[in-house]
Amino acid sequence: MMKRLSGLIAAPHTAFRADGSLALDMIPLQARLLAHNGVSGAFICGTTGEGSSLTGEERRQVVEAWVAARPAGLAVIVHVGHLSIGDACAYAAHAQAAGADAVAALAPSFFRPPGLGELVSWCARIAAAAPKLPFYYYHMPAMTGVSFPAADFLQAANAVIPNLAGVKFTHENLMDFGRSMEVADSKFTMLFGRDEILLSGLVLGAPGAVGSTYNFAAPLYLRIIEAFKRGDIAAARRDQLKAMDFIEVLGRHGGLSAGKTAMKLIGIDCGPVRLPLRVVSAAEEKSLREGFERIGFFDYCSKLP
Structure with missing residues (x-):
């Protein structure tokens, strides 16, 4: 039986040097930070990890470095998607x-797959290449343009993909998320993928969540989870609003690029982003820091061990 993922799973940034080459030596520090702050897994080479901007060899190097560096108890989930099914x-x-x-x-x-059947067949081929590992469909319509409901995907794929474990659900359609939780007698693990509305996912039964801001604000999100578990919804809402506040600041300063800057501000410099993304300027970094200071971000952000 496949082990179910749960808890906070961070989507780490891929660290680069100033010249754009991989900074693999940062991975052990990133891994220690996650484990120290109560994160249960690392979802690597995905959106936040700029996986689509890496060469094939770089992706393999990043995977090997994370597997070698992971502390006990930190799961490593690898995004393997690619436009070429052979490469995937x-x-x-x-x-x-x-x-x-x-x-x-x-x-x-x-x-894009013209129908649900083609999407299931695509995922089945990829999952079959790693038959001993749980396979998660990464549902992110905003980036892929593929918007078949996750619940429909799970129903169609259940009998086709033996190692199908669930879905990384990065979407705002909470009805689809809730329906997905019930497919095949709740067989599948639904990992919630919108940090700014994590509490909504918890209400619908999410056992775990994958997100970029868990790299540098895991303590705040763990407070949300603990407050929800003990029934203190008011406290959970207050902390979720704090997360919304700093995510809004990140959005105003470049999104993913600003996330790398946030890592730098807590002591782990993951370097620049790759083109076509835009590097945060010195002035923008100063403005980001000031924005964080105004909302008290540094009072609850992740700390270096």
């Missing part, structure tokens, strides 16, 4: 051979 299968096979704990894949976003 090769990444999945490599992740299994390297010792990862699970794989996940976005839907293809240039030649």
Whole structure:
């Protein structure tokens, strides 16, 4: 039986040097930070990890470095999606051979599957390349343009993909999330993927969540989870609003680029982003820091061990 993922799963940034090369030496520090702050997993080479901007060799190097650096109890989930199904299968096979704990894949976003059957077949091929690992479908319509309901995908894929474990659900359709939780007698693990509305996912039964801001604000989100578990919804809402506040600041200063700057501000410099993303300027970094200070971000952000 496949082990179910749960708790906070961070989507780490891929660290680069000033010249754009990989800074693999940052991965042990990133991994220690996550474990120290109560994060249960690392979802690597995905959106936040700029996986689509990495070469194939770089993706393999990042996977191997994370597997080697992970502390006990920190699961490594590898995003293996690619526009080429052959490359996606090769990444999945490599992740299994390297010792990862699970794989996940976005839907293809240039030649998109015309129907649900084609999406299931696409995922089945990739999952079969790593048959010993749980496979998660990465549902992110805003980026892929593939918007078949996750609940329908799970119903269609249940009998087709033996190692299908669930969905990384990065979408705002809470009805679809709730319906997905009930497919096949709640067989599948639904990992909630919108940090700014984590509390909504918890209300609908999410056992875990994957997000970029868990890299640098895990203590705040763990407070939300604990408050929800003890029935203190007012406290959970207050802390969720704090998360909304700093996510709004991040959005005004570049989104993913600003997230890397946030890592720098807590002591882990993950370097620049790659083109076509825009690097945060010195002035923008100063404004981001000031915005964080105004809302008290540094009172609850992750701390270095």
